[in-house]
Amino acid sequence: MNPADPADPSTLPTPSALSTPSALSAPSNPSAPSTPSTPPTPSASCTPPVGSLHPELDAAALGSFAAALESGDPSGLPPARAAEVEAVRSVAVFSRGRVAGAGGVLLDAALWRRKGSGPRPVVVMPAPWTNLGWVAYAVRASAFATRGYDVLAYTPRGFGASAGRVDTAGPLDVADGSRALDHLLQRTAGPVTRIGFLGVSYGAGIGLLVAAHDPRVDAVAAFSTWGDLGEVLVENSTRRVGAVRALLAAASRARLSPETERVLEDVLAGRDIVGALRWAEERSPFGHVKEFNRRRLPVFLSHAWHETLFPPNQTLKLFDELTGPRRIVLSVGDHAGPGTAGLLGLPDRVWTDADRWFDHHLMGAPNGVADDGQVAGEVMWSGTVEHRPTRHALTRRIRRLHLTGGGQLAERPEAGWTAGVLCGVDTPTAVADEVVRSGYAEMAGRPKIYPAGDIDRAVAAVWVCAPAEDTLRLRGVPRLRVTYRAANPGSSFVAHLMDLAPDGSARLVTHAPYSDLGSAPDSLVGADIDLQATAYDVPRGHRLLLVMAGRDALYADANLPRASLAFTSPEATPSYLDLPLG
Structure with missing residues (x-):
């Protein structure tokens, strides 16, 4: 492991704030695997690792922002980011530590708790397929907290400073998502009104699957997600080996479960494709459409036309079957590209849409998002965005x-x-x-x-x-x-x-x-x-x-x-x- 890698837990100091119990710390569990409780804090010289599924994420900037949230000293940040740190700390308490997931596995996490005892909605944010973990959401979670939400962001098992092995949105990840929500609900200072899950990439797929299994979830926002994982692996009977290699490369410092590793290697080698598709079916939100529709769960999706990792048609297949409130934003670019600027705190129309979606469905804000139509599609390469009432109206x-x-x-x-x-x-x-x-x-x-x-x-x-x-x-x-x-x-x-x-x-x-x-x-x-x-x-x-x-x-x-x-x-x-x- 590269000693300069910001996601290498062995290189991370343990902040003094975690030397005593915090609001985020899970009860001690001697049977749980030992793992560092601090999320990665990248150095200023860090660049995204080769094979990253999120090559434009500025790990150094996000790590500095997370460090300022904890220390309360934003003096090293640009003025706009410093003002955001001061704004969120004036209305919320930030802490970071661990959440006990399924089987006692400790998950690296951060919590934003609104001050006061008034009612508030909450948002849980599972991190993407990257060892950067929850730090990827430091800016966006702070924006949610400033607007009135309690937020828990966490790193899924097997990545970064979280223990366990990567389950690839399997039953353990779904259980972890519900445990993370339990953890957040136990620590809010006031009554919780409504609950949302939001994720990018891997975190988006986990969020959708948790929402399908956990009836407490009231709305979902999923950026660059998959709808049918089987079609990510095999499209028109053709193995998508480029996408599988990219997943493996991006997880080179993660700890894959034997099953995950075997399935991905089988797809590359052309072995037991039936078994791989059976494994993928359990991990596909498309298989839970009836549950989404039974509860009329509001679902927001964002995707790229030229996505090379999760091709758009398999996500559109999920979108087309939904009957509750739904919206999809389709943009120029590739995996997680639309929305990356927003993760860094820059103006971003996709995040603006997602924020309005949650504000309407979780806070009841009369912001008109329900009248915008189900589809917003960016035209290549003009930058024009067209709104349509339904996808088929395109x-x-x-x-x-x-x-x-x-x-x-x-x-x-x-x-x-x-x-x-x-x-x-x-x-x-x-x-x-x-x-x-x-x-x-x-x-x-x-x-x-x-x-x-x-x-x-x-x-x-x-x-x-x-x-x-x-x-x-x-x-x-x-x-x-x-x-x-x-x-x-x-x-x-x-x-x-x-x-x-x-x-x-x-x-x-x-x-x-x-x-x-x-x-x-x-x-x-x-x-x-x-x-x-x-x-x-x-x-x-x-x-x-x-x-x-x-x-x-x-x-x-x-x-x-x-x-x-x-x-x-x-x-x-x-x-x-x-x-x-x-």
Whole structure:
């Protein structure tokens, strides 16, 4: 372990404030594993670790803020942050220590308790998949406390200074969330009116699952969450090995449970996928939709269009099934990118929405959030945010373009053609140069530029439509129907839908993988694919480019080396692309 790593518990001093019992300290438990009770306080020279799922989080700034909360000395902070420390300490008591989770496992945590004996709502915040732990929420939890909430933020088991092993939102994590809520309720100075859970990434999934199991929870806010963990691991029968490697890399200093480690390694190796999906099902909020709907639990979701870790469609699947109050904010970027500025205390429209959601559903504030519609979608790359009453209102009509033998996307079908692809060769159309980090350039208005002219037609099949006469507003889920012949029993490809400019440069609009693992050799395979949802304006004069390649580093390759795929369009089942237009 790197001795300079701020998340290494062995390098952390024990503050004098924890040498005596505090309001947060759990009763002593001699059978519980020994663990440091202090959260990590990063040094000023700290940078996010390689493989971080949250590369833009400023660990040093957040650690300094947390230290100032405890010491009461904000003199080393920028003026705005110093004022926030003074504001929260004037109305709340901050303490940090441990919470006893399931089985007596001690969880690293921090507590903000409002002064006085008046009624107040409370919020519990499980931390993301990072050894930074609850410190990631130091600024946001303080803002909640200033607005009238009691708050408990904690580091899930196996990460940072929390004991135990990573259960990956399993039964132990769900029990820990309820224990954390118990702990908070026992220490509030006044009556608790309503209860919320809020989390980012891993903490979001845990929060949703706790809410499904614990009827005390009145509202949830989940940033960059998963809805169906099985689809995070395997999409259209294709193993998402890039995402799994990113999860393992980000947990390199955590303590994974043997089951978690085995499942993730099995997905990478292609072993016991049925067992992995069974493991994921228990950890998927989608499996608890009936409970959410029975209680009409208000659910707020935030996600990124080009998310490489938790693809958006599986979260939208959860959102579409909810029948209670619900809202989803979809933004440009990648995992946890939308919302990172807010974690650092900077202006952030996603956090503003989430704050209004909780203020309305937990405090009864008449702030109009219920009238904003269910969906707020940011359009790539304009920064325009469109509000719609429902998600399905994003799409007004479907335009069908057929794949033809001349490499055109045309209005009429054409049968009898073949387009061959040589497998096992990389192409310039790779979805992301690096999982998670690639999308951060998009948030800054710098999407990756693909050289369309460099695409070798021997290793990728390409179709292009006529130049758009007017702006083509794609809103929703594009759908692809294609038939192909594979000489071998296992086959896969990745479909990339791109915006092709007149100068030959292209930008990624959306994509999806597809694998067939059971067809007989040399048989025709019919693939019906939902590409990931998008909100993209194709400018006048630009063209849509559809590229299908046999390999992309984000996904497992089921093709044999040097195998070939032959795309075609039978007369009875023509190949086509359905475009959702707004």
